[in-house]
Amino acid sequence: MSRFFYANSQLINEEVTLIGDDARHLSRVLRASPGDFIELCSDAGQCRTAEVISIGKETVTCRLAEILPDRESAVHVTLAFASLKGEKTDFVLQKATELGVSAFIPFCSSRCVARIDKKAGDKLIRWEKIVRSAAGQSLRSRIPKIFSPLDWTQLLREFSNYQKTAFFWEGAGERPLAPVLKGISPGDNILLVTGPEGGFSRIEAEVAMAGGAEAVTLGPRILRAETAALASVAVALYEVGEMGGR
Numbered sequence: 190m191s192r193f194f195y196a197n198s199q200l201i202n203e204e205v206t207l208i209g210d211d212a213r214h215l216s217r218v219l220r221a222s223p224g225d226f227i228e229l230c231s232d233a234g235q236c237r238t239a240e241v242i243s244i245g246k247e248t249v250t251c252r253l254a255e256i257l258p259d260r261e262s263a264v265h266v267t268l269a270f271a272s273l274k275g276e277k278t279d280f281v282l283q284k285a286t287e288l289g290v291s292a293f294i295p296f297c298s299s300r301c302v303a304r305i306d307k308k309a310g311d312k313l314i315r316w317e318k319i320v321r322s323a324a325g326q327s328l329r330s331r332i333p334k335i336f337s338p339l340d341w342t343q344l345l346r347e348f349s350n351y352q353k354t355a356f357f358w359e360g361a362g363e364r365p366l367a368p369v370l371k372g373i374s375p376g377d378n379i380l381l382v383t384g385p386e387g388g389f390s391r392i393e394a395e396v397a398m399a400g401g402a403e404a405v406t407l408g409p410r411i412l413r414a415e416t417a418a419l420a421s422v423a424v425a426l427y428e429v430g431e432m433g434g435r
Contacts, residue, residue: 191219192236192325193229194332200253205229205239207249210318214248215241228257234331236260247426261330263375264290264429267351269344270296270418271385277415282316282335286323290424291333291429293320294380296344300387308322333351339395344382348401351380356402357421358384358394359411366405366421372427381425 193211207215214219221241224281230236236259239251268290272279282293293316305307316335318414324332339347348354373379375433389397407420426432 265291301385361404
């Protein structure tokens with residue numbers, strides 16, 4: 190069953206009116222008809238089945254029905270990932286949303302090939318569409334938030350907002366992520382920081398650790414930046430029990 194998201198302004202008397210891309214996708218791509226059922230999720234993360242009751246040129250109106258279970262992780266994982274070139278950022282956003290990331294912080298460090306530029310606003314709009322689509326496809330209850338891109342210094346200031354900050358660095362020796370996440374409880378916020386194609390410099394690593402991050406490794410092999418970002422999310426969610434883990 191297809192899942193869509195709506196804002197409170199779209200809800201009137203238990204009826205939700207979908208507009209824009211969502212309405213066009215439902216009516217023209219999925220070819221929905223009155224009487225069909227879909228799933229709708231509110232800004233607050235409550236998801237319900239909904240019956241399509243009318244289809245207009247640019248709108249689809251649905252009546253809310255049965256409440257569905259929450260599919261979100263009990264532990265909130267934010268992925269801070271270095272800006273990547275080409276479509277690699279799109280790939281990370283899509284797949285990490287499917288895995289269960291709660292929020293994203295793109296950033297730029299000294300070895301980033303892709304730089305934050307004047308088109309950052311346009312990129313953010315495209316990224317939000319990618320994340321919204323991935324959240325619906327993977328039956329998420331909420332759409333992950335994407336923060337505006339930060340520079341390295343700005344990112345360091347964010348560390349204090351999290352119960353744990355894990356900094357993935359090849360110079361971390363053999364220290365795995367599991368001990369860092371020991372004691373994490375439902376409702377806690379975890380920040381995962383992964384680097385650019387060129388990795389982090391030693392100075393950046395030292396500053397990150399001085400700022401409260403704990404350096405960890407993803408094993409003895411060197412991973413591509415986009416692989417490291419997704420692997421860090423999968424390992425973290427496994428360790429907190431969200432992907433069949435403990």
